[in-house]
Amino acid sequence: MSILLQSILNGLCSGSIYSLIAVSLSLLFGVMKIINFAHGSFLMISMFFSLWACRYLGLHPLVNLLLVPPVMFVIGYSTQRFLIKSIYEKESAREPIGVLIFTTGLWIFLDNLFLAVAGPDSQVIQHEYVNKTLILGDFFMSYTQIYGFSASIFISLLFLLFLKKAKVGRAIRATGQDREAASVIGVNSYEIYNISFGLGMAVLGAAGALLVPLYNVYPQVGDVFGLRSFVIVVLGGMGSVWGAFWGGIIIGLIESVGAQFVPATFTEAIIFIIFVMVLYFKPAGLFGLESE
Amino acid sequence: MILVNEGAGKTGKKWISGIAIIIGIGLLPFLFNNPYTMSVLIFTLLYAYFALSWNIVGGIAGQLSLGHSVYAGIGAYTSTVLFLQYGLSPWIGMIIGAALAGLAAILIGFPCFKLRGAYFALATLAFAMIMKIIVENTHNWLGGPRGLEITLLKNAPWQFQHTHKLFYYGVAVVMILAVIVTTRWILRSRMGYYLNAIKNDQEAAQSLGINVTYLKLTAAIISAVFTSIGGTFYAQFVLYINPEKIMGSHLSIQLAVMCIIGGRGTVLGPILGAILLMASEEYTRLYFGGKIVGIDLMLYGIILMVVIRFVPQGIYFPIHDLFSRFFGNRLAQEKVSLVDKAH
Numbered sequence: 001m002s003i004l005l006q007s008i009l010n011g012l013c014s015g016s017i018y019s020l021i022a023v024s025l026s027l028l029f030g031v032m033k034i035i036n037f038a039h040g041s042f043l044m045i046s047m048f049f050s051l052w053a054c055r056y057l058g059l060h061p062l063v064n065l066l067l068v069p070p071v072m073f074v075i076g077y078s079t080q081r082f083l084i085k086s087i088y089e090k091e092s093a094r095e096p097i098g099v100l101i102f103t104t105g106l107w108i109f110l111d112n113l114f115l116a117v118a119g120p121d122s123q124v125i126q127h128e129y130v131n132k133t134l135i136l137g138d139f140f141m142s143y144t145q146i147y148g149f150s151a152s153i154f155i156s157l158l159f160l161l162f163l164k165k166a167k168v169g170r171a172i173r174a175t176g177q178d179r180e181a182a183s184v185i186g187v188n189s190y191e192i193y194n195i196s197f198g199l200g201m202a203v204l205g206a207a208g209a210l211l212v213p214l215y216n217v218y219p220q221v222g223d224v225f226g227l228r229s230f231v232i233v234v235l236g237g238m239g240s241v242w243g244a245f246w247g248g249i250i251i252g253l254i255e256s257v258g259a260q261f262v263p264a265t266f267t268e269a270i271i272f273i274i275f276v277m278v279l280y281f282k283p284a285g286l287f288g289l290e291s292e
Numbered sequence: 293m294i295l296v297n298e299g300a301g302k303t304g305k306k307w308i309s310g311i312a313i314i315i316g317i318g319l320l321p322f323l324f325n326n327p328y329t330m331s332v333l334i335f336t337l338l339y340a341y342f343a344l345s346w347n348i349v350g351g352i353a354g355q356l357s358l359g360h361s362v363y364a365g366i367g368a369y370t371s372t373v374l375f376l377q378y379g380l381s382p383w384i385g386m387i388i389g390a391a392l393a394g395l396a397a398i399l400i401g402f403p404c405f406k407l408r409g410a411y412f413a414l415a416t417l418a419f420a421m422i423m424k425i426i427v428e429n430t431h432n433w434l435g436g437p438r439g440l441e442i443t444l445l446k447n448a449p450w451q452f453q454h455t456h457k458l459f460y461y462g463v464a465v466v467m468i469l470a471v472i473v474t475t476r477w478i479l480r481s482r483m484g485y486y487l488n489a490i491k492n493d494q495e496a497a498q499s500l501g502i503n504v505t506y507l508k509l510t511a512a513i514i515s516a517v518f519t520s521i522g523g524t525f526y527a528q529f530v531l532y533i534n535p536e537k538i539m540g541s542h543l544s545i546q547l548a549v550m551c552i553i554g555g556r557g558t559v560l561g562p563i564l565g566a567i568l569l570m571a572s573e574e575y576t577r578l579y580f581g582g583k584i585v586g587i588d589l590m591l592y593g594i595i596l597m598v599v600i601r602f603v604p605q606g607i608y609f610p611i612h613d614l615f616s617r618f619f620g621n622r623l624a625q626e627k628v629s630l631v632d633k634a635h
Contacts, residue, residue, distance in 0.1 A: 035410050037545075083597070090604055097356060100413070101552055101600045104545055109593030112586030120585070219586075227421065227541060230414050238411075269425040272418045279415045280403040 002138040007256045013145040015252020016152035017210055019245045021225055022232035023156055024203035026244035029233050031176035031196045032088070037103040040226020041110035042201055046072050046208025047217045048118060054125045054212070061127055062147060064209035069202040076201025079106075080194045088193070107226075115219040122216035130213045144213040155206050156245050159199075163241060172196050231275045237285025246287060321461050330457040334529060336570040337464040338522060343550040343562035344471045345518035350548055351556035352478060353511040354491025356409070358544045359400060359416030362423045363393040363516040365539035367523025372440050372533055373433055375451070382452035386524040393520030394513045401512040405505055408494075417541060424540035439534025442527060452528040460529050467525065468563075471518050475559050478514075487511055491557075519547075553599050555606025564608055569595070 021043060028036050049071060050064040059067070083106075087098045124130075132143040163169040174182040175192045183189055215221065232251050236243025251271055258267040278286060321330060342364070349357050370392055371385030404415045428437045445453045454460070478484045486507050489497040498504050527533045537543070554565020572595055576588040603610055 029410070033410065035413065083601075087601055087604065097552060098600050098604045100356075101549060102597050104549060105593040105596030105600065107593070109590050109597070112589040112593065115586035116584050116590070227417075231418065234411065234414055263429065266425065266429055269422050269429070272422045272425070275418050276403065276415060276422070279407060279411065279418075283407055283411060 004257065004260060006139055007260050008253065009139060009141060010145070011253035011256030012249065013141070013149045013252070014214075014256065015249040016149045016156075017207055017214075017248075018225075018228065018232055018252050019156055019248025020152045020203060020207040020210070021229045022236065022244040022248045023159060023241055024200040024207070025229045026233045026236070026238070026241050027172070027196055027200045027203075029238050030240070031172055032193055034084075034088070034099040035103070035230075037100060037226070038106040038110060039103075039204070039229060040222025040224070041107045042072070042076070042222070043204050043208050043211075043225050044114060044217075044219060044222035045075070045110065046201075046205040047212050047215075047221060048114060049205070050209045050212040051123060051125055051217050054127060061125060061129055061144075061209070061213050062151075064212070065151060065206055068209045069205040072205030072208075073198040073202040076204075077194050077198035079201075080197035084197070085190060085193070089190075107222075111219050111222070118219060120219065122218045124216055125212055127213070142214075148210040148214060151210055152207070155203065159203055160241055160245070168192075168195060172199075228271070231271060235275055235278050235285060237287040240285065240287045243285050243287030247285075250286075317465055321458055327457060330461065332570070332574050334457060334460050334464055336566055337461070337468055338525060338529070339547075339550060339570055340563040340566035341464065341468045341471055341525075342519060342522050342547050343554065343566045344468065344475060344559075345515050345522060346547045347551045347556065347558075347562045348475065348478065348515040348518070349508075349511050350551055351558070351562070352475070352484060352491070353487040353508055354557075355405070355508060355512075356413040356548065357416045357512075357515075358413050358541070358548060359404075359419045360515070360519050360547050361420045361539045361541070361543035362396060362400065363519035364523035364526065364543060364547075365423060365427065365535070366393045366396055367520030368527040368533045368538045369427065369434060369440075369523075370520075371452075371524040372442055372527050375442065376440065377433070381450055382524060382528055383450070386452070386521055389524055390517045390520045393516040393523075397512040397516035398509060401509050405508045405512075417544060420539065420541055420544045424535045427535045427539060435534075437535060439532060439537075442531040442533075444531065452524075453531075460525075463525065467521060472559055474514065474518070478511075479559070483507065483510070488557075549596060553596065553606060555608030558606070558608050560612075561606045561608035564611065565606065568599075568607060 021039075025036065025039050028034055028039075046068050049068050050061065053059045053064050053067055054061055084099055084102060087102050090098065130142075130144055133140050134143060134146060163173055171182065171187045171192055172195070174185075175187055175189050175196075179189050182192075211225075228251065232247040233244050235250070236245070236247030254271055254274065255267050258270050262270065320333065324330065324333060342360075346357065346360050349355050349360075367386065367389040370389030371382040374380040374385040374388065375382050400416065400419050404412055404419070407415050427434050430436065434440065442453075445451050446455055448454070449459060478487070486497070486502050489500070489502060490504055490507060494504060523538060526538060550565040550569055551562040552565070553569065554563065555561025569592065573588060573592055576591045580587040580591070599607060
């Protein structure tokens, strides 16, 4: 029983970080309707940035939370502004297959660029903070898990609040719901796309900073999270940021609780099977609107 | 030369260029008569074949499938397992694999064809992932993540094996001709027009009384059968299969990318896409491979980005325009409008 509870705790922690990754992807998916295959690669980049900041600047891993997101915002904004925009303009009326191929190219390019720059080995950060654990009776959790969990929840909620209340956030939602109508009331949709991409990458940067103490960093690390975040986004409901949030928690729980009953390598298959079933019975996702 | 054939329509030129192509294909292996170039040539043919098979669903019917590695995997694993366990000739295993792949296409297509666009792409990708995970976790028959090795028999054409690469080259040429003939037949048949209508506007097509699900499923089955035969060919040519290579997301995405880069819905586009990507991959690996790790794939990624940025419809169309300008071929223009430039 206590093993089960422990696995639930672990699931919540990893799930909350999945949520953060999925929330950022959901923003791009929901607002721009694009499949960003390079999402995992951007996560990998932000993990490497955090790693380098710790190693070469001697920063505390949690300071990265303030440092990496702004850098990732600039990268995301520029990627959209200078690379994806021109492709998107050509086919905005149709399903954006061009963007899919483009981000596939970007994915392959970035993974191999970091393979050349950083080498193929798994790397970890050396910091006393990484090894501390909290023991409560039968349960134990590392501080990195606890901070990861609370910071992810906090950032997700902050981001949701931003989308709900702030002027830019409302403009982002309006563009996602109906681009033409948003343009009519004076929203510059392309600028909104740039900002959305930047914001998505900033949230992803925060996720990367939180993941670094928990996972090894290597050039293909994004593949694991990238594909999983697609599953989460569709599971939660495309364009529903709340859905992505809960989807992440659910996937984290399935993964860690499921590993108690079936071989760990098989939990991924369970995730995909649940995914297909949700797609089949409720294509709008668990938390999506029926109209989408 | 090849392109003239595509545009020449019903004039006599068609036969001349057709014969020229056949002579060209026949001469190619003698021009590059060393094992390495032959391997590259055969792999290019195989991937062109895969891209053409994908094209039936992804191009003509316009359904962005990212699950085609399932069918390639079924083809490769069925023939190999039957050969290793029961000594059945892979030629027969190939047919059984194709049948199983057709069945899989129904099972996957039935739920997935309810979905559109990005949803469809992700659902099919999920099936590819599920299939790979299942194979990786089945150690008894399928060898798990380590894969299966096919017993070397040297010269045994009846067991789909030969030490001479020319054997595989010949088989690959026959396969690719078969898929080209099928694609052309679909494009010109009633089914091709129906599928084109579904691609452009599914609701409109449905309202005209087209049985959308039935047609999409038919296209998926044809495509799956061809892809599965390619999987068997891969297994017999490499004599080793593992889930990483023949299943999962990478192969799926690669097939779609080759076809889209080349030109969806056309006959020559997927071939051009496969030639461009395979040639550039081999070339960069040969000349930069040893110097910087991953530089070959970096360039591969750059090529994808550049092509989609400047020729989003695929490289077939600018090349075709160039040729028809040189030869002033009117009929060529008609052909382009038929295959839908996706406007």
